[in-house]
Amino acid sequence: MKIVYFAWLRERVGVPEEVVALPDGVRTVGEVITHLSGLGENYAYAFERPSVIRAALDRKHVPLDAPLGEARELALFPPMTGG
Amino acid sequence: MKIVYFAWLRERVGVPEEVVALPDGVRTVGEVITHLSGLGENYAYAFERPSVIRAALDRKHVPLDAPLGEARELALFPPMTGG
Amino acid sequence: MAPLVVRLQAAPIDVEAETRLLSVGRGDVGAIVTFTGLCRDEKGTLSGLELEHYPGMAEAEITRIAEEAAGRWPLLGIVAIHRHGLVAPGEVIVLVAVASAHRQAAFAGAEFIMDFLKSRAPFWKKEHRSDGGEGQWVDAKESDEAALSRW
Amino acid sequence: MAPLVVRLQAAPIDVEAETRLLSVGRGDVGAIVTFTGLCRDEKGTLSGLELEHYPGMAEAEITRIAEEAAGRWPLLGIVAIHRHGLVAPGEVIVLVAVASAHRQAAFAGAEFIMDFLKSRAPFWKKEHRSDGGEGQWVDAKESDEAALSRW
Numbered sequence: 001m002k003i004v005y006f007a008w009l010r011e012r013v014g015v016p017e018e019v020v021a022l023p024d025g026v027r028t029v030g031e032v033i034t035h036l037s038g039l040g041e042n043y044a045y046a047f048e049r050p051s052v053i054r055a056a057l058d059r060k061h062v063p064l065d066a067p068l069g070e071a072r073e074l075a076l077f078p079p080m081t082g083g
Numbered sequence: 084m085k086i087v088y089f090a091w092l093r094e095r096v097g098v099p100e101e102v103v104a105l106p107d108g109v110r111t112v113g114e115v116i117t118h119l120s121g122l123g124e125n126y127a128y129a130f131e132r133p134s135v136i137r138a139a140l141d142r143k144h145v146p147l148d149a150p151l152g153e154a155r156e157l158a159l160f161p162p163m164t165g166g
Numbered sequence: 167m168a169p170l171v172v173r174l175q176a177a178p179i180d181v182e183a184e185t186r187l188l189s190v191g192r193g194d195v196g197a198i199v200t201f202t203g204l205c206r207d208e209k210g211t212l213s214g215l216e217l218e219h220y221p222g223m224a225e226a227e228i229t230r231i232a233e234e235a236a237g238r239w240p241l242l243g244i245v246a247i248h249r250h251g252l253v254a255p256g257e258v259i260v261l262v263a264v265a266s267a268h269r270q271a272a273f274a275g276a277e278f279i280m281d282f283l284k285s286r287a288p289f290w291k292k293e294h295r296s297d298g299g300e301g302q303w304v305d306a307k308e309s310d311e312a313a314l315s316r317w
Numbered sequence: 318m319a320p321l322v323v324r325l326q327a328a329p330i331d332v333e334a335e336t337r338l339l340s341v342g343r344g345d346v347g348a349i350v351t352f353t354g355l356c357r358d359e360k361g362t363l364s365g366l367e368l369e370h371y372p373g374m375a376e377a378e379i380t381r382i383a384e385e386a387a388g389r390w391p392l393l394g395i396v397a398i399h400r401h402g403l404v405a406p407g408e409v410i411v412l413v414a415v416a417s418a419h420r421q422a423a424f425a426g427a428e429f430i431m432d433f434l435k436s437r438a439p440f441w442k443k444e445h446r447s448d449g450g451e452g453q454w455v456d457a458k459e460s461d462e463a464a465l466s467r468w
Contacts, residue, residue, distance in 0.1 A: 007369055007441035008454045059374035061437065075371060075439075079457030082368070082375075082399060082440025083269075083354050083411050083431060090218055090290035091303045142223035144286065158220060158288075162306030165217070165224075165248065165289025166203050166260050166280060166420075182333040193358030193406040199427075200351040201420065207344030255344040269352065269435075270464070273428050276350075280420055313421070 001068070003032070005046075006077035009053070012046035022068075029055045030064040032074060054079055084151070086115070088129075089160035092136070095129035105151075112138045113147040115157060137162055169243045170236065172229045174219060176251040179258045188243040188265040195242050197272040200263040201280050207255035213296045214254045215304070220288035224248070231282040235264070238278065239271035246279060248289065281313045320394045321387065323380045325370060327402040330409045339394040339416040346393050350423040351414040352431050358406035364447045365405045366455070371439035375399070382433040386415070389429065390422035397430060399440065432464045 004017040026035050030050070037047040047053065055062050057071035068074070087100040109118050113133070120130040130136065138145050140154035151157070169187060181202055189195045205215050232244045243265040253259055260283065264275040285306070293301035320338060332353055340346045356366050383395045394416040404410055411434065415426040436457070444452035 004371070006371060006439065007443070010369075056371070056374060056439070059371070059377060061378075075374070077371070077439065078441065078454070079462075080436060080439055081442045081455045081457050082370070082438045083435040087220070089220060089288065090292070093218075139220070139223060139288070142220070142226060144227075158223070160220070160288065161290065161303065162311075163285060163288055164291045164304045164306050165219070165287045166284040189355055189407060191407075193361065195355055195407075196357045198351075198353045198355065200349075200353075201424070202349045202351075203420065204340055204346055204349065206347045206418065210344065212344075256340060256342075256346075267357065269354065269431055270460075273352070273424070273431075277424050280424075284420075309421075 001032070001071075002073045003036075004073060004075045006075065009046050009077055012042055014042050027067055028064070029057070029062060029066050029068065029074065032068070033064070033076065052078060084115070084154075085156045086119075087156060087158045089158065092129050092160055095125055097125050110150055111147070112140070112145060112149050112151065112157065115151070116147070116159070135161060169245075170229070170232055171245045171247070172225055172232060173247045174225055174250055175247065176249065179247050179249060179261050181258060181261055184245050184247060184261060185263045188245060188263055192242075194267060195265045196267045197269040198263060198265045199269070199272040199276040200261070201276050202258045203260040203280075205253045205255050205257050205259055207296075208293075211296055212255060212293050212301075214252050214294045215259070216252050216292040216294060216301075217248075217250045217259065218290045218292065219248075219250045223288050224250075227287045228279075228283060231279055231286060234282075235275045235278045239266065239275045241266050241271060241275050244275070244279070246283070248283075248287070250289070252294070278317055281310070281317065284310045285314060320396075321380070321383055322396045322398070323376055323383060324398045325376055325401055326398065327400065330398050330400060330412050332409060332412055335396050335398060335412060336414045339396060339414055343393075345418060346416045347418045348420040348423040349414060349416045350420070350427040351412070352427050353409045354411040354431075356404045356406050356408050356410055358447075359444075362447055363406060363444050363452075365403050365445045366410070367403050367443040367445060367452075368399075368401045368410065369441045369443065370399075370401045374439050375401075378438045379430075379434060382430055382437065385433075386426045386429045390417065390426045392417050392422060392426050395426070395430070397434070399434075399438070401440070403445070429468055432461075432468065435461045436465060 291304040442455040
C-alpha cells in the first residue's frame with residue numbers, strides 16, 4: 001500500500017512516501033500504524049503517540065479504526081495547523 | 084429648547100431643527116413629544132406613533148422617559164438604519 | 167489597543183487602503199476581519215440610497231461602540247468608516263475592519279461593532295427609485311435590534 | 318450559489334483583487350466578510366513560516382468545507398485561497414471572503430469556513446527562526462478543535 005507522511009511524521013519516518021507490503025491481518029488504519037511502529041527506530045519514534053496521529057484514505061479524513069477497504073493511498077500526519 | 088429631527092420625522096415636521104419654548108410642566112422627552120404633537124397637523128402626523136420615536140439628549144441616546152435636565156439639544160428620529 | 171480610525175465621508179471608501187493600515191509594518195497581527203456593507207439595487211428597482219446622519223453624534227457613537235469592542239476583546243486595531251449622502255448600488259456603505267492576534271477576537275469584534283452600528287449609530291437610509299418615483303425610508307429590522315441581545 | 322473560488326498558491330495573495338470578484342457588476346450583494354490570516358513574527362523570533370500541504374487533498378477539503386457553508390447559509394459567493402511554501406511575517410497565509418445579501422449569513426459563512434479549515438484542511442506550519450536555529454512545527458490548538466462543536 002502507498003503510504004504518505006506529512007510534517008514531523010514525515011521528518012521522523014525519513015521519507016515523504018513509500019510503498020509498504022502489509023501482512024494479511026492488517027485491515028484498519030490503526031493496525032497499519034501498529035505494523036509500521038515495528039519496522040525500525042525511526043518508525044517507533046514517529047508513532048510513539050498513536051493517539052495524536054490523523055489519517056486520510058484516498059484523501060478523505062478517516063478515524064484510526066477505519067478499515068482500509070479498497071483504498072490505494074493512506075496518509076498519516078499530525079493534527080493540522082493551516083489557516 | 085433646540086430640537087432636531089431626522090429622516091421621515093424631519094420630512095413630516097417640515098424643518099430640520101427649531102427652537103421650541105416648552106411649558107413649565109414639560110420635564111421629560113416623552114412630555115416634549117406630547118407637547119409637540121399638539122402644535123399642528125404636521126406634528127400630529129410626525130408623532131402619530133410615539134412608541135417608534137428614538138431620542139438623544141446632547142447627542143447621547145436616552146429612553147423616552149428621560150428627564151431633560153440641563154440638556155441643550157434634543158434629537159428625535161425614527162429607528163436607525165445605518166450600516 | 168492600537169490604531170482606532172473612525173470616519174464619516176461622502177466620498178467612496180478605499181477598502182484596501184484603509185484595511186492595509188491595520189497590518190503594515192507590524193508582526194503581531196495574525197487575523198483581520200473586514201466587513202463591507204454594500205448598496206443593493208433590489209432587483210434593479212433602486213438607483214441608490216441616500217444616507218442621512220446626525221453630524222456630531224454619528225462619529226461619536228461609532229467611536230463609543232468601537233472602544234467598547236476594544237475593551238471586550240484583545241484587538242490590535244479597528245477601522246470603521248461610514249458613507250453619507252448618495253450611494254450607488256455596488257458601492258460600499260460601511261467598512262469595519264478589526265485586527266487581532268487570533269481569529270476569534272477579530273470575528274467577535276467585527277460582528278459586535280456591526281450589530282451595534284446597525285441599531286445605535288444615527289444613520290437613516292432613503293431609497294432612490296430607478297423609475298424616478300418617490301423612494302421610501304428603509305424600515306429598521308426587528309432582527310437587527312434582536313441581534314444586540316447576544317452580546 | 319454563485320462563484321466559488323478555491324485555490325492554493327505559492328505566490329502572495331492579492332486580497333483586494335480576489336475579493337473584488339465577489340461584488341463587481343452585481344446589485345444583490347449587500348455584505349462581504351473577509352478574513353485574512355497573517356504570518357506573525359512572534360516578537361521578532363520568527364523569520365517566517367513554512368507551509369506544508371497535502372497536494373490533491375488540501376484543495377478538495379477546502380472546497381468541501383466551502384460547499385457545506387453554501388448549503389447552510391444563503392451565500393452569493395465564496396473565495397478561499399491558501400498559501401503554501403515559505404511565508405514572511407506580515408504576509409497573508411489564508412484569505413476567506415464570503416458574500417451574501419445580509420451580514421449575518423456572511424459572518425457565519427466566513428467563520429464556519431475558517432473554523433473547519435483550521436482543523437480539517439491538510440496544512441502544517443513549521444517555524445523558521447530569525448536566529449537561524451531549527452524551527453519547530455506549530456502545535457495544533459485544542460481551542461481550534463473545540464471551535465467546531467458550535468456548528
